[in-house]
Amino acid sequence: MPDRSIVSSFAPQSRTPKLTLFQLRKLVIATRDNALESIKQCKFKRKPRKKPTSGLRYDKRTMTLRGEQLTLSCIGKRVKLILNVPNYFREIYNNWDFRGATVTYTKQTRQFWVRLVFEHPDPEKLEHGDVQGIDRGLYHLCSTHDGKFFSSNKIRATQRRYLYNRKQLQQKGTRSAKRRLKAMSGREKRFMRDINHCVSKELANQPEYRTFALEDLSGIRNQRRGKKLNKWLSSWSFSQLEFFLGYKSVALGKETAFVDARYTSQRCSRCGNTNRANRKKSRFHCRSCHFEIHSDINSGLNIRDNYFLSSAQIESEEQAQVNEPIVTASR
Numbered sequence: 019m020p021d022r023s024i025v026s027s028f029a030p031q032s033r034t035p036k037l038t039l040f041q042l043r044k045l046v047i048a049t050r051d052n053a054l055e056s057i058k059q060c061k062f063k064r065k066p067r068k069k070p071t072s073g074l075r076y077d078k079r080t081m082t083l084r085g086e087q088l089t090l091s092c093i094g095k096r097v098k099l100i101l102n103v104p105n106y107f108r109e110i111y112n113n114w115d116f117r118g119a120t121v122t123y124t125k126q127t128r129q130f131w132v133r134l135v136f137e138h139p140d141p142e143k144l145e146h147g148d149v150q151g152i153d154r155g156l157y158h159l160c161s162t163h164d165g166k167f168f169s170s171n172k173i174r175a176t177q178r179r180y181l182y183n184r185k186q187l188q189q190k191g192t193r194s195a196k197r198r199l200k201a202m203s204g205r206e207k208r209f210m211r212d213i214n215h216c217v218s219k220e221l222a223n224q225p226e227y228r229t230f231a232l233e234d235l236s237g238i239r240n241q242r243r244g245k246k247l248n249k250w251l252s253s254w255s256f257s258q259l260e261f262f263l264g265y266k267s268v269a270l271g272k273e274t275a276f277v278d279a280r281y282t283s284q285r286c287s288r289c290g291n292t293n294r295a296n297r298k299k300s301r302f303h304c305r306s307c308h309f310e311i312h313s314d315i316n317s318g319l320n321i322r323d324n325y326f327l328s329s330a331q332i333e334s335e336e337q338a339q340v341n342e343p344i345v346t347a348s349r
């Protein structure tokens with residue numbers, strides 16, 4: 019939230035700094051946690067870069083929020099700010115739990131920003147609802163077992179364009195080309211994030227479904243699947259959709275499940291015949307029962323069936339565990 023009062027109240031102070039040991043300790047701890055997180059984020063692969071305007075984190079012990087007055091411990095004194103909460107955030111602001119805040123500084127506009135973090139307990143899980151099988155692929159971002167398609171034509175066209183432009187700029191290699199490259203990478207990421215948000219929101223908001231079954235594709239990356247598919251499987255935008263759908267469904271009391279991905283595209287969803295020849299691109303034609311369907315819908319149906327199979331398996335295992343002691347006792 020940009021706020022004039024925030025800018026003015028952070029003016030450099032000429033007084034000698036007075037900070038209690040307790041406050042200093044908390045601020046140091048917050049800084050340490052920040053540093054550790056950024057190391058974890060890059061998984062120790064490279065040295066994290068320190069930005070000159072990194073954020074300063076506050077938690078409940080170093081700040082207080084009363085109504086719309088926020089008090090921060092700063093060097094020298096406690097700074098009181100009156101927040102200007104937009105109507106859009108009113109509901110969250112009044113009903114959710116306040117956890118902490120981050121103060122950041124933007125060099126260009128010379129403004130301080132306060133980001134407030136709120137927490138909300140997960141809603142209770144829905145009792146009733148169907149299972150939707152979701153198949154993901156190169157040509158459709160995802161498609162559901164009941165025939166909803168999210169085409170990735172537009173995405174592929176955009177990504178091709180970015181790839182081409184990137185190549186051209188990399189060959190040039192001048193300073194301005196590098197600047198353009200950096201701006202471009204941000205734009206491409208935002209484009210993909212927007213699409214992933216839209217698709218996952220539409221999927222999660224379907225009222226008739228409670229569980230979303232997806233293929234577990236984490237283990238099959240290294241198999242012979244072709245260069246294109248492997249590249250797409252390991253891309254961040256691919257896992258981003260999973261992540262978005264996961265948290266959006268939890269917020270609605272729904273859930274996502276990952277199921278066995280083997281043979282989902284080759285098996286007939288009606289008779290179970292598994293044959294590589296069953297599928298020809300987007301057309302699925304079973305050699306055994308002559309069932310014809312779009313191959314992505316067939317995969318979606320198989321994924322849904324795999325979910326039912328695995329959940330039935332878990333249930334029977336649980337029952338076996340419950341029954342075991344009774345059996346041994348009767349002997």
Ligand SMILES: [Zn+2]
Pocket residue numbers: 286287288289290291304305306307308309
């Ligand atoms: Zn069949």
